[in-house]
Amino acid sequence: PKFVYAFTEGNKELKGLLGGKGANLAEMTNLGLPVPPGFTITTEACKVYLDSGAEPVALREEVGAHLDALERRMGKQLGQADDPLLVSVRSGAKFSMPGMMDTVLNIGLSDESVVGLAGQAGDERFAWDSYRRLIQMFGKTVLGVDGELFEESLEESKRAKGVVTDVELDAADLRSLVEEFKGIVSRETGRGFPQDAREQMDLAIRAVFDSWNGDRAKLYRRQERIPHDLGTAVNVCSMVFGNLGPDSGTGVAFTRDPASGQQGVYGDYLQNAQGEDVVAGIRNTVALAELETLDKKSYDELMQIMETLETHYKDLCDIEFTIERGKLWMLQTRVGKRTAAAAFRIATQLVDQGLIDEAEALQRVNGAQLAQLMFPRFDLDAEAEQIGRGIAASPGAAVGKAVFDSYTAIKWSRSGEKVILIRRETNPDDLDGMIAAEGILTSRGGKTSHAAVVARGMGKTCVCGAEDLEVDTKRRQLTAHGADGRGSLVIDEGDVVSIDGSTGKVYRGEVPVVPSPVVEFFEGRVHAGAEDADELVQAVHRIMAYSDRVRRLRVRANADNAEDASRARRFGAQGIGLCRTEHMFLGERRELVERLILADAEREREEALAALLPLQKGDFKELFEAMDGLPVTVRLLDPPLHEFLPDITELSVRVALAESRKDHNENDLRLLQAVHRLHEQNPMLGLRGVRLGLVIPGLFTMQVRAIAEAAAERRAAKGDPRAEIMIPLVGTVQELEIVRDEAEKVIAEVEEATGVDLKLTLGTMIELPRAALTAGQIAESADFFSFGTNDLTQTVWGFSRDDVEASFFTAYLEKGIFGVSPFETIDRDGVGKLVKDAVADGRATRPDLKLGVCGEHGGDPESVHFFHEVGLDYVSCSPFRIPVARLEAGRAAA
Numbered sequence: 096p097k098f099v100y101a102f103t104e105g106n107k108e109l110k111g112l113l114g115g116k117g118a119n120l121a122e123m124t125n126l127g128l129p130v131p132p133g134f135t136i137t138t139e140a141c142k143v144y145l146d147s148g149a150e151p152v153a154l155r156e157e158v159g160a161h162l163d164a165l166e167r168r169m170g171k172q173l174g175q176a177d178d179p180l181l182v183s184v185r186s187g188a189k190f191s192m193p194g195m196m197d198t199v200l201n202i203g204l205s206d207e208s209v210v211g212l213a214g215q216a217g218d219e220r221f222a223w224d225s226y227r228r229l230i231q232m233f234g235k236t237v238l239g240v241d242g243e244l245f246e247e248s249l250e251e252s253k254r255a256k257g258v259v260t261d262v263e264l265d266a267a268d269l270r271s272l273v274e275e276f277k278g279i280v281s282r283e284t285g286r287g288f289p290q291d292a293r294e295q296m297d298l299a300i301r302a303v304f305d306s307w308n309g310d311r312a313k314l315y316r317r318q319e320r321i322p323h324d325l326g327t328a329v330n331v332c333s334m335v336f337g338n339l340g341p342d343s344g345t346g347v348a349f350t351r352d353p354a355s356g357q358q359g360v361y362g363d364y365l366q367n368a369q370g371e372d373v374v375a376g377i378r379n380t381v382a383l384a385e386l387e388t389l390d391k392k393s394y395d396e397l398m399q400i401m402e403t404l405e406t407h408y409k410d411l412c413d414i415e416f417t418i419e420r421g422k423l424w425m426l427q428t429r430v431g432k433r434t435a436a437a438a439f440r441i442a443t444q445l446v447d448q449g450l451i452d453e454a455e456a457l458q459r460v461n462g463a464q465l466a467q468l469m470f471p472r473f474d475l476d477a478e479a480e481q482i483g484r485g486i487a488a489s490p491g492a493a494v495g496k497a498v499f500d501s502y503t504a505i506k507w508s509r510s511g512e513k514v515i516l517i518r519r520e521t522n523p524d525d526l527d528g529m530i531a532a533e534g535i536l537t538s539r540g541g542k543t544s545h546a547a548v549v550a551r552g553m554g555k556t557c558v559c560g561a562e563d564l565e566v567d568t569k570r571r572q573l574t575a576h577g578a579d580g581r582g583s584l585v586i587d588e589g590d591v592v593s594i595d596g597s598t599g600k601v602y603r604g605e606v607p608v609v610p611s612p613v614v615e616f617f618e619g620r621v622h623a624g625a626e627d628a629d630e631l632v633q634a635v636h637r638i639m640a641y642s643d644r645v646r647r648l649r650v651r652a653n654a655d656n657a658e659d660a661s662r663a664r665r666f667g668a669q670g671i672g673l674c675r676t677e678h679m680f681l682g683e684r685r686e687l688v689e690r691l692i693l694a695d696a697e698r699e700r701e702e703a704l705a706a707l708l709p710l711q712k713g714d715f716k717e718l719f720e721a722m723d724g725l726p727v728t729v730r731l732l733d734p735p736l737h738e739f740l741p742d743i744t745e746l747s748v749r750v751a752l753a754e755s756r757k758d759h760n761e762n763d764l765r766l767l768q769a770v771h772r773l774h775e776q777n778p779m780l781g782l783r784g785v786r787l788g789l790v791i792p793g794l795f796t797m798q799v800r801a802i803a804e805a806a807a808e809r810r811a812a813k814g815d816p817r818a819e820i821m822i823p824l825v826g827t828v829q830e831l832e833i834v835r836d837e838a839e840k841v842i843a844e845v846e847e848a849t850g851v852d853l854k855l856t857l858g859t860m861i862e863l864p865r866a867a868l869t870a871g872q873i874a875e876s877a878d879f880f881s882f883g884t885n886d887l888t889q890t891v892w893g894f895s896r897d898d899v900e901a902s903f904f905t906a907y908l909e910k911g912i913f914g915v916s917p918f919e920t921i922d923r924d925g926v927g928k929l930v931k932d933a934v935a936d937g938r939a940t941r942p943d944l945k946l947g948v949c950g951e952h953g954g955d956p957e958s959v960h961f962f963h964e965v966g967l968d969y970v971s972c973s974p975f976r977i978p979v980a981r982l983e984a985g986r987a988a989a
């Protein structure tokens with residue numbers, strides 16, 4: 096293969112091979128924009144190096160040939176003594192990994208050529224400063240010398256001279272600093288700073304390859320779910336200098352405002368400086384607009400280029416540029432990052448400008464951004480006192496009283512207080528406290544820390560790693576140091592704090608929370624067509640309309656009551672994919688269930704069932720009414736029975752106490768016996784789902800009767816109920832056949848009694864590996880399948896869905912075993928393979944088999960694409976995630 100591409104040879108489609116930076120430099124070169132000439136070493140070369148520990152044999156020669164060409168073009172040679180060509184060597188992976196990998200500038204300088212550079216530039220100070228920077232960067236990133244040593248030495252020379260800034264050092268100072276730096280390199284590495292320019296370049300290239308596997312880079316990839324085997328490209332680019340005087344400079348620019356999407360001139364410029372000075376924030380930049388007065392010619396050219404880029408990329412671009420003595424150079428461009436709100440606005444603006452079509456607009460936004468826009472947020476107009484900032488770990492706006500331990504969090508929340516749990520870091524012991532809290536704040540740990548992972552799993556607001564805040568759990572205090580330049584500030588237990596999980600900001604006191612305008616829109620309280628509708632709402636409205644027009648997957652809701660069903664409908668649900676009837680057995684009805692479980696005579700059991708029947712029927716009628724005209728999948732009872740009985744320990748204590756008082760309570764005794772009888776070591780693998788229906792006579796038929804009668808009554812009331820009855824946890828077709836036969840009898844009875852054809856369908860969940868593996872057989876008795884990917888993931892991996900996220904998942908995420916929990920995003924290779932095969936086998940038996948999914952994955956963006964690909968008919972998810980699922984279903988189809 097070819098390992099090196101000149102900038103003139105590549106293009107923007109080759110990101111995988113040339114990295115984002117290289118592909119875009121090539122694209123700009125071919126657009127005729129002023130890019131300093133250079134070449135890109137491919138990610139393939141990097142992969143060979145990483146796999147084998149040595150550069151591919153052909154690489155040296157290819158680099159040599161491209162270097163020759165570059166030297167001919169520039170009319171000077173790399174490191175040439177009297178007039179050196181200098182190059183930068185920069186990493187550039189397919190996905191941007193800001194600051195994670197290495198860059199070395201000014202390659203080609205040596206003791207000899209530094210003199211030549213000084214002569215050519217007519218600026219001795221500049222030459223020595225460039226050489227100083229080379230040794231420092233090269234020493235640190237290529238030779239692995241501790242960067243602090245250079246920094247200290249630089250500080251020392253300023254101290255000795257009695258100055259504070261680098262610019263106050265003159266040529267002579269920098270020249271002796273170069274000697275110092277060379278000394279550091281010799282001492283630390285046992286050899287001198289390499290004087291051969293080609294050797295410098297080769298070593299720098301290798302260092303960039305190596306930086307792909309640096310600790311920081313690996314951690315970043317895991318967190319951002321970037322595959323580890325992509326490798327990085329390396330860009331070798333002739334140097335241009337922004338630090339050659341007042342007619343030079345460097346800057347960054349956006350073609351539109353990345354926060355709002357507004358078109359205009361956005362960016363910063365720094366006169367007489369190199370790129371790293373801007374990034375490091377060493378000196379104050381000026382607004383890009385000021386460049387117009389400083390250097391009108393370059394400014395005009397830049398504006399022209401920005402327009403070219405926008406029309407060419409058809410998107411917001413960000414840009415790095417340098418002006419060298421009045422000549423503008425483009426150093427980088429890419430499609431720029433933007434806020435969620437800007438993404439929606441820009442997508443619709445570009446449609447209006449005729450640059451992209453609606454299908455493309457859908458690719459410019461995503462479900463995660465939409466979800467972000469749906470969280471309530473702090474009222475930014477309100478006065479808020481920010482006291483610190485951490486990592487935005489799990490979005491949302493949470494307000495509550497500061498508490499410093501789990502116990503207090505639980506106690507206070509039970510008495511109706513809203514609390515924020517503040518810990519240095521959390522561990523599994525904090526779980527109950529995290530559940531009780533409105534939000535979680537930690538001073539340590541990153542995006543994959545325990546607090547962050549667990550909070551995201553729970554959908555709880557979390558800010559973690561707020562290192563400027565000191566947590567003292569003993570004194571129950573949070574100390575913010577030097578906030579806003581004031582002294583330190585103390586938050587005691589009980590003081591109110593507000594945390595913003597979308598920005599990482601922490602405030603003292605209560606910051607008012609406002610509902611998201613996007614939710615207000617979905618709720619129908621704000622109309623996109625209204626005169627004063629904000630631009631964001633209009634953009635969301637339009638994007639949702641595009642998506643609904645193209646998507647093939649239907650979107651249903653997981654909802655068990657009329658209120659959730661109505662909201663789901665407002666959010667665009669096309670039915671209910673999962674009504675968990677166990678939720679209807681809680682509260683006061685628990686006692687009836689208890690009676691059912693305890694009944695040892697048939698009569699007792701029948702009484703209990705008869706008492707439950709009208710209650711269930713009432714629930715279903717409400718649900719069918721809320722979803723009138725749309726399908727409602729009602730699942731028969733699923734959870735283990737002991738969930739309806741009292742806790743074994745509490746009950747044992749109660750019984751023992753009563754015994755000791757000789758105060759026999761017959762009922763408690765019977766209860767305790769039942770609890771013992773039903774106690775299971777692995778309840779998730781125990782007596783639940785269809786197994787309950789087969790073991791407890793009359794339970795499922797009561798539920799089926801309630802569904803059928805409710806449907807009949809809705810029909811009588813001129814409604815249009817569309818009930819589907821779903822049997823959970825089936826592992827073999829025989830289970831399904833038995834339940835189906837019984838159910839059909841009941842339905843026939845109700846139909847006969849009411850004289851209505853109820854058109855009920857009967858189907859099953861596929862949530863056990865055996866069900867998936869025998870889907871072809873199961874389809875013989877099922878009108879539909881709904882994949883229960885929660886239990887399927889649990890049983891395929893052998894992971895307890897209730898425990899793992901809080902126990903070893905953090906370690907798994909840290910080790911990169913998976914980038915995201917398989918309970919959150921479908922595991923395509925394992926669980927997904929079963930789903931895919933079951934779809935095929937089920938349809939082979941019954942071509943009109945209706946197929947859906949109702950596990951949590953139904954609302955997860957990535958997973959929705961998978962379900963689209965394998966050909967499901969619908970996904971079902973919690974009401975709040977419906978817009979996200981609609982959008983992703985559209986994106987998958989567009």
Ligand code: PEP
Nearest residue numbers: 862883884885886949950
């Ligand atoms: C599932 O297992 O995916 C499912 C939807 O059922 P539940 O979560 O109620 O077990």
Ligand code: MG
Nearest residue numbers: 862883885886
């Ligand atoms: Mg399940």
